[in-house]
Amino acid sequence: MSITELGRTGAGPASDGGADLAVRAEGLVKTFGTHRAVDGIDLEVRPGEIFGVLGPNGAGKTTTLRMLATLLKIDAGRAEIFGVDVAANPHMIRQLVGVTGQYASVDEKLTARENLWLFSRLQGIAAPRARHIATELLGQFGLEDAADKPIAQYSGGMRRRLDLAASLITRPPLIFLDEPTTGLDPRTRGQMWDTIRSLVTDGCTVLLTTQYLDEADQLADRVAVIDRGRKVAEGTPDELKTAVGNSTLQVQLAEPADVPTAVEIVRRVLGSEPILSPEQGRLNVALDQADLAAEVLIGLRTAGVSISSVSVAKPSLDEVFLALTGHEADDEHEAGTEENR
Amino acid sequence: MSTVIAPVRETVRAADRVAAARRRVSTAETFSQTLMMAWRALKKMRRNPEQFFDVALQPILFTAMFAFIFGGAIAGDVQSYLPLMIPGILAQTVLTTCMATGTQLREDMEKGVFDRFKSLPIARIAPLAGPMVADLVRYTIAATLTFGMGLVMGYRPGGGAGGVLAAILLAIFTGWSLAWVFTWVGTIARSAQAVQGISMMILFPLTFLSNAFVPIDTLPGWLAAFVRVNPVSHLVTAARDLANNASLSGEVGWTLLASVIVMVIFAPLSVRSYKRHM
Numbered sequence: 361m362s363i364t365e366l367g368r369t370g371a372g373p374a375s376d377g378g379a380d381l382a383v384r385a386e387g388l389v390k391t392f393g394t395h396r397a398v399d400g401i402d403l404e405v406r407p408g409e410i411f412g413v414l415g416p417n418g419a420g421k422t423t424t425l426r427m428l429a430t431l432l433k434i435d436a437g438r439a440e441i442f443g444v445d446v447a448a449n450p451h452m453i454r455q456l457v458g459v460t461g462q463y464a465s466v467d468e469k470l471t472a473r474e475n476l477w478l479f480s481r482l483q484g485i486a487a488p489r490a491r492h493i494a495t496e497l498l499g500q501f502g503l504e505d506a507a508d509k510p511i512a513q514y515s516g517g518m519r520r521r522l523d524l525a526a527s528l529i530t531r532p533p534l535i536f537l538d539e540p541t542t543g544l545d546p547r548t549r550g551q552m553w554d555t556i557r558s559l560v561t562d563g564c565t566v567l568l569t570t571q572y573l574d575e576a577d578q579l580a581d582r583v584a585v586i587d588r589g590r591k592v593a594e595g596t597p598d599e600l601k602t603a604v605g606n607s608t609l610q611v612q613l614a615e616p617a618d619v620p621t622a623v624e625i626v627r628r629v630l631g632s633e634p635i636l637s638p639e640q641g642r643l644n645v646a647l648d649q650a651d652l653a654a655e656v657l658i659g660l661r662t663a664g665v666s667i668s669s670v671s672v673a674k675p676s677l678d679e680v681f682l683a684l685t686g687h688e689a690d691d692e693h694e695a696g697t698e699e700n701r
Numbered sequence: 702m703s704t705v706i707a708p709v710r711e712t713v714r715a716a717d718r719v720a721a722a723r724r725r726v727s728t729a730e731t732f733s734q735t736l737m738m739a740w741r742a743l744k745k746m747r748r749n750p751e752q753f754f755d756v757a758l759q760p761i762l763f764t765a766m767f768a769f770i771f772g773g774a775i776a777g778d779v780q781s782y783l784p785l786m787i788p789g790i791l792a793q794t795v796l797t798t799c800m801a802t803g804t805q806l807r808e809d810m811e812k813g814v815f816d817r818f819k820s821l822p823i824a825r826i827a828p829l830a831g832p833m834v835a836d837l838v839r840y841t842i843a844a845t846l847t848f849g850m851g852l853v854m855g856y857r858p859g860g861g862a863g864g865v866l867a868a869i870l871l872a873i874f875t876g877w878s879l880a881w882v883f884t885w886v887g888t889i890a891r892s893a894q895a896v897q898g899i900s901m902m903i904l905f906p907l908t909f910l911s912n913a914f915v916p917i918d919t920l921p922g923w924l925a926a927f928v929r930v931n932p933v934s935h936l937v938t939a940a941r942d943l944a945n946n947a948s949l950s951g952e953v954g955w956t957l958l959a960s961v962i963v964m965v966i967f968a969p970l971s972v973r974s975y976k977r978h979m
Contacts, residue, residue, distance in 0.1 A: 382715065407715055429820055430819075430820070431816065431819055431820060433977075442715045442716070442718070442719045443719065444719060444722070449724060451722075451723065451724055451725050451726065451822055452719075452722040452723070452724060452822075454820060454821060454822035454823075455718070455721075455722040455723065455822045456715070456718055456719065456722060457820070459816075459817070459820040461813060461816050461817070463813045465813035465814050465815075465816040465817035465820075466813070466814055466817070467741065467745075467812075467814040468812065468814075469744070469745045469748055469749070470741065470744060470745075474744065478737060478740070478741055479817065479821065481733075481737045482734050482737050482738075482818075482821055482823050482827075483821060483822065483823070484730060484733075510748075526817065531713050532713075532718070533713045533714070533715035533718050534715070562711075562712060562713055563712035563713035563714065563715075564713050565715070
């Protein structure tokens with residue numbers, strides 16, 4: 361599949377017949393007053409994959425997810441989940457989709473066990489079975505020690521785990537995760553990632569939203585980048601990175617005072633301008649070919665500029681986002697990603 | 702929807718799930734889901750005993766206050782005012798209790814858990830009706846305390862235990878059906894405070910512009926006309942007949958009819974606005 365397919369995704373074997381797709385959305389629109397929060401989004405999620413919807417705050421990710429989960433009315437366009445029309449058969453959709461919201465949607469006044477029991481019983485699971493499922497899920501998500509404590513005493517990570525556990529009670533074939541790790545510390549985040557990966561090995565399909573570019577990179581098989589209610593690109597994380605076309609050379613100079621010399625050398629060797637990183641004495645150099653890195657390094661060596669570290673990498677999704685939308689994801693999210701590096 | 706939960710490692714097959722998915726909720730499912738929601742509300746009540754302050758304090762305070770303030774003026778003395786007033790307080794207490802139903806529902810709806818309720822394949826009415834079923838406990842407490850306080854102050858109902866019980870049951874039923882009005886307000890208002898405000902505006906005219914505390918013949922004609930058609934007046938008169946004379950008057954029928962009408966109108970309205978609004 362080629363990169364940055366704007367608008368409708370191209371025909372592949374998976375797009376013949378909606379029933380083969382886990383999610384097929386065409387031209388979804390949601391308007392709040394005069395604001396078009398979602399402005400004609402198409403999505404095709406294949407069964408068994410982790411599909412990431414990536415974008416900054418307010419891009420329309422959550423709204424899209426809520427429309428697909430029957431939590432919001434679809435203003436225009438249509439959506440199917442495993443071939444079932446979302447607007448026409450909301451009750452069926454609710455049996456096929458497990459939703460984990462951005463904020464833990466569990467009852468704070470009940471204990472974890474009571475929450476799982478309640479949600480099981482509401483879905484028609486008989487009492488002995490419901491008890492069994494609660495115990496099993498509590499074990500699986502490492503919550504057995506806190507099972508009978510009120511949720512108010514839970515940490516953010518524990519709440520998220522309980523929330524996810526509650527979405528898995530009936531083992532739905534499709535799971536929506538709305539920013540599953542926002543606000544979690546790096547360790548808890550890694551655990552959550554492992555849990556999400558394990559879901560697809562059971563045959564589930566996962567549709568997740570995230571504003572963390574590295575999260576999409578880590579988890580998703582395919583990513584749709586959303587900005588201001590529109591899809592701006594779609595592809596695998598690697599395809600998206602390659603879309604920006606090249607590699608990046610990162611050089612950390614031993615002496616920050618050498619920066620002007622180093623900039624001069626890069627200009628001479630490549631004829632292009634290096635990007636100065638906010639960190640002292642660090643340069644990012646965009647390369648058409650990774651081979652050119654050697655030329656730059658030789659130039660630095662010849663000029664006697666000492667280097668403390670060097671790396672050649674594909675550009676981060678941050679850079680991809682910048683290249684695709686022409687603006688930074690946004691300040692808040694920038695801070696978020698730095699933290700999690 | 703008794704979805705079969707496979708052992709942990711068995712693969713989830715989407716096609717089977719689609720084939721097994723039901724198009725709508727059955728009545729039996731709606732009923733059991735409502736009871737589960739009631740279970741949840743009762744659990745919360747037990748953990749939040751403050752919720753019982755209003756239902757416990759109001760009957761006690763108001764009975765004592767109103768008896769001593771209005772008793773002499775309206776009925777000559779406190780003793781002869783009690784048979785008139787206690788059924789009035791009963792109606793007022795039950796109404797205040799159902800106002801709390803709307804406010805609490807609204808507070809509850811602002812929490813994340815309502816998102817999950819909406820995403821589950823359950824009847825839309827269950828999250829609204831469940832707390833109302835649990836509130837029957839609060840109506841019972843409020844009604845029982847009102848009569849208990851009356852007895853302490855020297856009220857001796859002529860209708861005997863049977864009459865009093867019938868009056869209490871009637872009040873509970875009426876309160877429960879009127880609660881749908883406040884539930885509806887709960888689903889349309891912007892915040893819990895707004896629910897409180899709007900509910901007060903409904904509640905005060907209903908209770909005070911009734912025969913709950915004063916005989917109708919003391920009122921000017923235009924006001925008496927409203928008071929006569931006010932369903933609360935019917936409830937109060939019916940409760941008086943039951944508790945004081947053990948007589949099953951036509952007022953009981955009017956009260957039940959009014960309650961059913963309120964429910965038939967406001968239950969669907971509540972569900973509709975709940976579905977659309979959140």
